Structures are given as C-alpha cells and as structure tokens.
Amino acid sequence: MKRGYHHGNLRQALVDAALGLIADQGPQGFTLSEAAKAADVTPAAVYRHFAGRDDLLAEVARQGYEIFAALMEYAYAEGKPTALAAFEATGRAYLAFARKYPGHYKAMFEGGLSLQAHPALAPVAARAQGVLEKAAANLSLHLPPDKRPPASMFSAHIWALSHGVVELYARGAPGARSPFPPEDLLETGIGIYLRGLGLIAPDR
Structure with missing residues (x-):
C-alpha cells in the first residue's frame, strides 16, 4: 500500500530516492515514476512537489x-x-x-x-x-x-x-x-x- 501524503517529509524522501537512482544510473537515467516507486509513493504524488524530473534533479x-x-x-x-x-x-x-x-x-x-x-x-x-x-x-x-x-x-x-x-x-x-x-x-x-x-x- 502506498503511503502518499502520510509519508511525512515527502519532498525530501523523493530527493533521497533520486540520490540513490542517480548514483546507480546517472542523472539522466531515471524517471519520476522510478523515484516515486523508490520513495514508496504514487507517481501522482510527486507532482505535488516537483513539476518534472528536472525540477527534482535541480533540488x-x-x-x-x-x-x-x-x-x-x-x-x-x-x-x-x-x-x-x-x-x-x-x-x-x-x-x-x-x-x-x-x-x-x-x-x-x-x-x-x-x-x-x-x-x-x-x-x-x-x-x-x-x-x-x-x-x-x-x-x-x-x-x-x-x-x-x-x-x-x-x-x-x-x-x-x-x-x-x-x-x-x-x-x-x-x-x-x-x-x-x-x-x-x-x-x-x-x-x-x-x-x-x-x-x-x-x-x-
């Protein structure tokens, strides 16, 4: 079950998830959906905090x-x-x-x-x-x-x-x-x- 907005600091959780993906796959080698999955949230939840993958990468x-x-x-x-x-x-x-x-x-x-x-x-x-x-x-x-x-x-x-x-x-x-x-x-x-x-x- 996805934790969505009960996740706590979802924005930072997505950053942390992206860091792991970037270290493994490079900054252009992951998608927002993969970051959402790694953070254990729905893909739709990501867009409450980031306009797109580059926005997450910029953070x-x-x-x-x-x-x-x-x-x-x-x-x-x-x-x-x-x-x-x-x-x-x-x-x-x-x-x-x-x-x-x-x-x-x-x-x-x-x-x-x-x-x-x-x-x-x-x-x-x-x-x-x-x-x-x-x-x-x-x-x-x-x-x-x-x-x-x-x-x-x-x-x-x-x-x-x-x-x-x-x-x-x-x-x-x-x-x-x-x-x-x-x-x-x-x-x-x-x-x-x-x-x-x-x-x-x-x-x-």
Whole structure:
C-alpha cells in the first residue's frame, strides 16, 4: 500500500530516492515514476512537489551545492593560517565531496541543468565558487597589484584541474587507475601551476 501524503517529509524522501537512482544510473537515467516507486509513493504524488524530473534533479543539485559550499568554507578555514594551505585545502575538499556525495555531484555537474531555468541554483553555486576565489585572492596578496593574475582566472583553472582529477582518477572509472593517489596528483598539479604564475616560490 502506498503511503502518499502520510509519508511525512515527502519532498525530501523523493530527493533521497533520486540520490540513490542517480548514483546507480546517472542523472539522466531515471524517471519520476522510478523515484516515486523508490520513495514508496504514487507517481501522482510527486507532482505535488516537483513539476518534472528536472525540477527534482535541480533540488538534488541545490542541496549538493549547499553541502559543497559548506565543505569548501570549512576546508578554507581549517587550512589557515597560511594562504597556500587554505588554497590547497579547498582543492582536497573538492575530491572529498565527489567521493562522499556521488549522487549530489552527478546532479550538479552531469545533470545538464541550466542556471537560468533553475535560478535557485545560481546563488549556492556562486557561494562555493566564491570560497575558491577568496582563497586565490589571498594567495596573491604578496604580489604588486599590477603583477597579480586575476583571482577568478586562476581559481577557475584550479577548479578545472580538481574536476579533471575527480573525473579521471577519483571515481573508480574502469581503466582510469592512476599510479598516484588523486590527492597527490592534485597537490603537485596545483604546485606546478602556482609556481608557474609566480604565486609561490620555486622548489629549491
């Protein structure tokens, strides 16, 4: 017997059901009917809370960005007192998030969601990105203003590097095993990049 609206927090139950389906089948690999079945409610009940599958996927992504931003902020704070340690900590937080929250991660970065179509995503996505930009800006304060690379540019490069390490080596993809731990790959890559920009001293 379906529990319908006596389910309690049905909206969150559907999000939780979607997370399991996304982790197993990908963000485009499930239907609203499957989410309803996994949450033990009727398909019609879903439409009381979500206009369609993308609406449900957007809520999964929004919650993921909230978790992601909180992890980034915590990592940045824990990485202090040095600007470099704080910056590197945010990169490691990216890897940790992808491992611990695979359903959220896939919804956020593989769901094909438009920020314009789902405006609730934009501020939480910007919050996470803002942490990395702040860490980047602090890392370049020792340089004269006219010599500083734009923080938004090199934070975007580090975001891309982190994402690449996750996609290739941190998610257990077949044939993508690295001879080095993903954290080591990311840390050395960040170091090489930052030295190239003159943001940290070269190795002796």
